[in-house]
Amino acid sequence: MRIDTKELIAVDTRRAAEILGVSKSHLEKLRIDDPENSPPYFRIGKCVRYSVERLKEWSGRS
Numbered sequence: 001m002r003i004d005t006k007e008l009i010a011v012d013t014r015r016a017a018e019i020l021g022v023s024k025s026h027l028e029k030l031r032i033d034d035p036e037n038s039p040p041y042f043r044i045g046k047c048v049r050y051s052v053e054r055l056k057e058w059s060g061r062s
């Protein structure tokens with residue numbers, strides 16, 4: 001599924017996983033088990049968010 005990211009600035013874990021083409025659980029495991037190799041993220045309260053621009057840079061899709 002192709003996600004149009006032109007107007008998105010930050011997304012939740014589910015949408016980040018869709019953008020990267022991986023499962024939500026894979027992204028969560030990376031964040032917890034291997035934070036140095038996980039895509040960069042930030043928190044707003046308890047909510048985890050990913051910058052779409054940083055996701056593209058991390059995945060090499062800039």
